[in-house]
Amino acid sequence: MKIHRTLTIIAIILITWSASVSAEDNQAEEIMKKAHLALFYAGDDGSADVVMTIVNSKGKERMREFTMLRLDLEDGGKQFYYTYFRKPHDVSRLTFMVHKVPFETDSRWLYIPAVDLVKRISADDKNSSFVGSDFTYEDVSGRHWSEDNHKLLRTDILGGRDVHVIESIPEAGHKGFSRKVSFIDAKHFLPLKEEYYDKKGEMERVYTAELIEDIEGIRTPTLRKMENVKKNQYTVVEFTNISYNVGLKDNIFTERYLKNPPREYIK
């Protein structure tokens, strides 16, 4: 009887322990899901003016200015993006549209004003550079949380804030990174920092939320930096005139509007 009881206790301990392990993993994935939604799906839609500064290893700068519209059809699901370029001047009026469907290949269109032509462009490489910056397409529109295996490494303090430190490992052969370590704010779940490691296991890029502001009650990183530590270059993105829940219609995100930008949102 005594043995029986001991065994039962051991069994209970084992079950609880293993449950807690998987609960930890669940917890990590849950955190990453919240982070994904907080960063990429804030509000039902949004618009912002963006100034992007690309600084190369010699300190030379390139600027891009554009207005970005976003409409979420479903939280964590399908999204539309519309980008209207203002600067440099020789690409002003150029527009760019993305239909993002998680787990599927995006659709991307570009309107080239100089020749008055809309062109579909390939989207099967999400890890290529976004308009020549250190951000990839995936950095801009997000990588679905369920695509990687997450593990909560520890909780820590970063810049005076409590953070969950989570390691994400993609399936083998993923081109973007071999390992990612995210520092997720424990309170509002925005990533404060992300470290991307290359296939040699060396740190390649570091994302940091340089400034987080309260916009219409939503915590929003308004100054974001992506540094390529290997190439010693970085890109800084500044968001202004941010508004959420502006009531974007899905018909804006069609080829017709590429040539004729919606004036009520893009002045």
Place this chain on the structure above:
Amino acid sequence: MKRFFTEFSINHPWTIIVAVVLITAFFAAQLPDIKIDTDPENMLEADEPVRVFDHEVKEEFAISDFIAVGVVDEGGVFNKGLLTNIYRIINEVAEIEGVVADDILAPSTVDDIRQEDGILTVRTLMAEEPDSDRHARYILSRIKDNPILRGKLASDDGKAIAMFIPIESKNMSHRIAGEIREIVDRHSNGEEYFIAGLPVAEDSFGAEMFRQMAVSAPLAGIIILLLMLIFFRNVKIVIAPMIVAVVSVIWAMGLLILTGNTVHIMSSMIPIFLIPIAVLNSIHIISEFHDRYQKYKHKKTTIKSTISDLFVPMLFTSVTTIVGFISLALTPIPPVRVFGIFVAFGIFVAWLLSITFNPAFAVLVSDKSLRKFGRADNEHGPLSGVMHLLRDFSARHYKGILFGSAVVVVAAAVGLSLIVVNDNPVKWFKQNHPLRVADRALNKHLAGTYMNYLIFESDDADAMKDPETLRYIEKFQRYLEQNRVVGSTTGLTDIVKKVRYELYDGDSSMNAIPDSRDEVAQNVFLFEISGGDPGDLFKFVTQDYSKTNVWVQMREGDNNSVMLVVNDAEVFFADNPPPASLEMHWAGLPYVNVVWQDKMVGGMRSALLSSFVVVFIIMVFLFRSPILGLISMLPLSITITAIYGAIGYIGKPYDMPIAVLSSLTLGLSIDFAIHFIKRSKYIHQKTGDFRKTFPEIFEGLARAIGRNVLVIAIGFVPMFFSSLVPYITVGLFFFAIMTVSGAVTMLLLPAVFIVGRARLFPVGEVKHVRAKKEEVRK
């Protein structure tokens, strides 16, 4: 003074030997600190503008030097098996330490811009292993349809494929090439991989050179030792010159390292130059000692009389050789300066040792072991026989010799005019060296392994978005491509055109520079937004679009070939003024080589001329007679013109080693004349009658010269079989200098003596000398 050194050495032999051992130990202790530098770029000063600019360009456009790897197969290389191998090889090569993996140019790494079902795609050309031969052929067709890749990655007939492996630093290329070789050998299914490119050639040369050095210098030393042994048959005696040679090498190299100089391609040759030069004086001493010992039978007396008679000629032969090498200090090429200065120092050391160490050493050799010395090779040996033949020949045919010399000079002058200045580090290797074979194979089929960069610069940002400017550069590219040396040119123009061509669904009428600045900018933007790597773009244009870089790929790396293209560019630029103000500059390793060649040729010319003048002045001073001074310059002048004239006829390009060797030729080929004239005068002082003087010249003195010719000339024969062309050249030069200047001295000078005997060897001079000696005694 001349007595002091020798007297002291004879009386205190151990002091001299201990001093030499201590100083040698001190310099030998410096040798482990050796710093090796095999980069030919360091032939130029660090702040040389072309070099600084080349670095700026590479920095600004993030360009690395490349190792080219390729496969050539007449049966075609675009099949599943071979491309699979290449895919796997590149994956491994990318992992090599020092390879700039991001910038590898290979089918599995470069982007292809293409059109698929109306969708514009910038995507890796061969993103995964090809699944069929059809897929492989498709990849070839994509390369052919892309002016950025065409010719570079594959030949149009599909018989050759190339990959370009960028490396962080040139001086890693030998190691990296070795690792690539190991990888391709492991993957190869029988196909042969060629590895080529200027950086590998330059770096491998350095590596191989030091290996050669470790063989050539000791080998020459051993052969010289053996030859001396044959002549003098006494190990104890002939070991002394070898010690002098080795000690002067150690002192020179030790001082070079101590003063913080790096051992460059040139300075690695210091031992091979010093050994024979150091031995020369000693052979004269031993020869005289050898010939006189049997007469005096007294060691110290023999030594004193030998050194006393040889002191002045040895001093002057050393000074002239030093002048020849010191003149290299006038060249604008730092390693050549270091080389010249330290060879000169070594020669000084060798001279000092031959009048101190040699006598001291000889004193310590027991009389017993000298008993037989000098008996074996007396006045009736084969060497004497040859000298007597020369004596009779020059006495009988002196007019013919003078005429023949004149003919040689005229013919050599014609040869001199045929000399072509040219160099190519790849050709420092022999024809059948793997690097040469690879160079030929890849450059025959592909756009070339020699990469130069033509930079166009404007003061205005965005200048390179101007359609007029782009069209001008496009026209410029087409013009350069007409040169047979140019395999391909690639620039921003090609990216703009390719994007536009694909944007319009492969409409070839759109394969042109657009008409508006905005369209240019938007085409480039389209490239970037479609997934094109901005890193690729900025290898051709700066971020502010004020500068553009046209890659000019060449099939030949000879300086002359590169010059052809450079001149073409100058001509086009002069005839076709650019639409906006543009500056044009060249960068790239082959171009840097052209610049240092120019500097070297000019520098060597002034070094040679100045040392020629200095040597002439020294000769006039030595003989106290302008006429004898002139006569003494004859063998040297004829030797130089004959050797360089021969080079002109043979068609061997005047390259770095040949340029540097002119100072050696000058310094060495005067030596025999100095000994010959000086000793002839001595002899005449004793005989007072030219009819007695003349035959006497062809005895001891002639034998010493003959021994020198044989020892040095034969000592360098093994270098003819070196795998490195500059080593062969050095060996041939020593051989030619010795034989030609020896022959000219032994034939022409006697002929001149006969013609000018009345003036040069007046009868009764002997009385004058005797009278003077008596005067001194009183």
